[in-house]
Amino acid sequence: MTSLDTGTELLVVEIEDGVAEVTINNERKRNALARPILDALPRTLLALHDDSRVRVIVLRGAGDKAFASGADISELGDTGALRQSAEDVIEAFRLIDKPMLAMIHGFCIGAGLLVALQADIRVAADDSQFGVPVARLGLAYPFEGVQRLVALTGPAVAAEMLMSSRLYDAAEALRIGLVNRVVTVAELHEATFGLARMIADNAPLAVAASRTAIAQALLDSGERDVARVVEQIDHCFRSADAREGQVAYAERRVPKFLGR
Numbered sequence: 001m002t003s004l005d006t007g008t009e010l011l012v013v014e015i016e017d018g019v020a021e022v023t024i025n026n027e028r029k030r031n032a033l034a035r036p037i038l039d040a041l042p043r044t045l046l047a048l049h050d051d052s053r054v055r056v057i058v059l060r061g062a063g064d065k066a067f068a069s070g071a072d073i074s075e076l077g078d079t080g081a082l083r084q085s086a087e088d089v090i091e092a093f094r095l096i097d098k099p100m101l102a103m104i105h106g107f108c109i110g111a112g113l114l115v116a117l118q119a120d121i122r123v124a125a126d127d128s129q130f131g132v133p134v135a136r137l138g139l140a141y142p143f144e145g146v147q148r149l150v151a152l153t154g155p156a157v158a159a160e161m162l163m164s165s166r167l168y169d170a171a172e173a174l175r176i177g178l179v180n181r182v183v184t185v186a187e188l189h190e191a192t193f194g195l196a197r198m199i200a201d202n203a204p205l206a207v208a209a210s211r212t213a214i215a216q217a218l219l220d221s222g223e224r225d226v227a228r229v230v231e232q233i234d235h236c237f238r239s240a241d242a243r244e245g246q247v248a249y250a251e252r253r254v255p256k257f258l259g260r
Helices: 035-050 079-095 111-117 143-153 155-164 170-175 185-201 204-217 226-238 240-251
Strands: 002-004 011-016 019-024 056-061 066-068 100-104 107-109 121-125 129-131 181-183
Touching (some): 002 035, 011 035, 019 185, 035 079, 056 066, 056 185, 066 111, 079 111, 107 111, 111 143, 121 170, 121 185, 143 155, 170 181, 181 185, 204 240, 226 240
Parallel strands (some): 019 056, 056 100, 066 107, 107 129
Antiparallel strands (some): 002 011
């Protein structure tokens, strides 16, 4: 296992067997997204994007109380800077091309939910609570967050979440499509990292092609870059990994994919 220097002890990254574990490490404040975390997260994500050792990223919160309880309330006085930080984080998520999972327990609120929404897959413990309390704070959720909510839950549920500011438990989050899977607290780590390892063992080009196709499918037909999707699909079929997958299948062994 190796570590990545994020520039702050409030964001910890460890890399092992192709999986980068990114931990929001502000346990004393229920992993509230303090300014050092918001500043470090974009450059950390871009560093993982460029790191050939990393095939999958897992986002999590330290301790057992929260994934992230939102932005640090003590810093809400400078709402303009907070908005810019949120936009910088979202832009970094948009730029990276590696699959991401969010491992959620406890509170996943506001800006914390915004981070979790950027993941491809969300696995939640049965003690999780979700909400977007912006209406209580006199603020508005970033448009990208609203888009993700609508894509996952539909406009009616997104409207209720954003306008009521109420909390949703894990069972309700699963029912409305906010998370992929709910497990017990004891099962959470293995459920998340088992899935991460499964993805890491698959062909990186094929995984990347799937991510691109899913993202393009969510766009209006006139905005889709279908040529990019087709190019990635063709690249998969021409790749050494495709040949390795077929040979491994014929030889009844586990394939060794290299991402080329």
